[in-house]
Amino acid sequence: RIHQRHKECRDDIDTLSPCFLSVYESLIPVKEEKAKQNELLQSLQKSVDKEWPNAQLHLYGSCANTFGFSNSDIDICLAIDDSNMSRNEMLLKVAEILQSDNLQNVQALTNARVPIVKMMDPKTGISCDICINNHFAMANTKLLKDYAQIDDRLHQLAFIVKHWARSRAINETYRGTLSSYAYVLMCIHFLQLRKPAILPCLQEMEATYVLTVDDTECAYFDQVVKLKNFGAQNKESITELLWAFFHYWAYHHDYTSDVISVRTGSIISKKLKDWTRRVGNDRHLICIEDPFETSHDLGRIVDKHSIKILREEFERAADILQYDSNPSVTLFKPYMQ
Ligand code: ATP
Ligand code: MG
Numbered sequence: 001r002i003h004q005r006h007k008e009c010r011d012d013i014d015t016l017s018p019c020f021l022s023v024y025e026s027l028i029p030v031k032e033e034k035a036k037q038n039e040l041l042q043s044l045q046k047s048v049d050k051e052w053p054n055a056q057l058h059l060y061g062s063c064a065n066t067f068g069f070s071n072s073d074i075d076i077c078l079a080i081d082d083s084n085m086s087r088n089e090m091l092l093k094v095a096e097i098l099q100s101d102n103l104q105n106v107q108a109l110t111n112a113r114v115p116i117v118k119m120m121d122p123k124t125g126i127s128c129d130i131c132i133n134n135h136f137a138m139a140n141t142k143l144l145k146d147y148a149q150i151d152d153r154l155h156q157l158a159f160i161v162k163h164w165a166r167s168r169a170i171n172e173t174y175r176g177t178l179s180s181y182a183y184v185l186m187c188i189h190f191l192q193l194r195k196p197a198i199l200p201c202l203q204e205m206e207a208t209y210v211l212t213v214d215d216t217e218c219a220y221f222d223q224v225v226k227l228k229n230f231g232a233q234n235k236e237s238i239t240e241l242l243w244a245f246f247h248y249w250a251y252h253h254d255y256t257s258d259v260i261s262v263r264t265g266s267i268i269s270k271k272l273k274d275w276t277r278r279v280g281n282d283r284h285l286i287c288i289e290d291p292f293e294t295s296h297d298l299g300r301i302v303d304k305h306s307i308k309i310l311r312e313e314f315e316r317a318a319d320i321l322q323y324d325s326n327p328s329v330t331l332f333k334p335y336m337q
Pocket of ligand 1: 072137141296
């Protein structure tokens with residue numbers, strides 16, 4: 001393979017923006033979908049109220065962080081304070097309640113990394129996962145949502161990157177590629193590092209939002225309406241950014257020593273985090289620090305086979321943006337197994 005390191009993108013790159021923006025627009029869910037999700041949330045809340053009148057259901061993940069596509073599954077967190085029951089007992093109880101309220105395919109997965117109850121609502125056709133007291137997920141959902149309000153280019157970039165990752169079958173954590181959450185963090189970090197910066201580092205600013213989870217403070221500046229013009233100095237178009245994003249991950253990121261960190265808005269070193277060698281199943285071949293659970297590398301599921309696939313996909317994408325005659329189609333060509 002010839003590794004091409006380009007510093008400059010093609011001259012006509014901005015003429016591609018309308019095509020990419022129409023791809024982006026086609027991915028945004030219609031308003032009715034939000035209404036359907038809320039309707040389901042309310043009916044589930046009623047079911048749960050019967051057993052636990054003080055428990056609250058919250059949406060999290062892509063249906064709440066604004067980075068969700070049409071027809072995506074929804075993630076729900078049950079916030080409950082019940083010291084008489086273990087988490088698994090609660091999950092089994094939730095499953096029992098939902099089953100008796102006629103939800104379909106109800107399944108409690110008590111051994112998963114994040115234990116959940118899965119089910120499908122026959123009325124709306126929506127599938128959903130319910131977890132219990134996952135407060136970090138609530139905090140990182142809000143963080144992503146707040147970043148999205150600062151500059152539209154984050155939303156556009158992240159949607160296109162997620163769509164690309166899905167089309168290329170590299171958004172599958174069970175097969176060693178990256179989660180949607182990881183891709184969105186990569187986009188945020190990339191925009192924090194543009195010159196001039198397109199996004200600030202909210203966790204380095206005065207904390208106006210604080211949620212303490214276990215012993216960890218999740219704190220950052222959340223008055224994002226005040227930051228609406230933050231990225232205005234930077235005039236880069238969505239296609240220039242897309243080009244630079246893929247080029248960064250294809251040809252410039254230092255996979256042997258660097259960790260990307262949204263928390264600090266900078267690159268930090270693997271040495272500093274002690275992520276230089278494999279520990280158990282965590283290989284640290286691509287390092288993405290979780291903004292709140294900082295000992296958590298979102299790239300840890302990537303193995304020596306899937307890192308190769310990922311890097312080849314970054315190179316493919318970079319080369320398509322550089323040379324292809326119709327990048328907004330070729331980029332998303334489904335990967336055939
Ligand atoms: P999708 O549209 O693909 O469903 P999503 O944003 O819901 O995207 P998921 O990967 O389903 O992404 O994750 C749902 C939520 O769970 C994330 O938004 C995040 O809050 C949390 N989460 C997911 N993976 C991790 C992880 N490895 N560590 C911590 N939190 C995570
Ligand atoms: Mg999800």
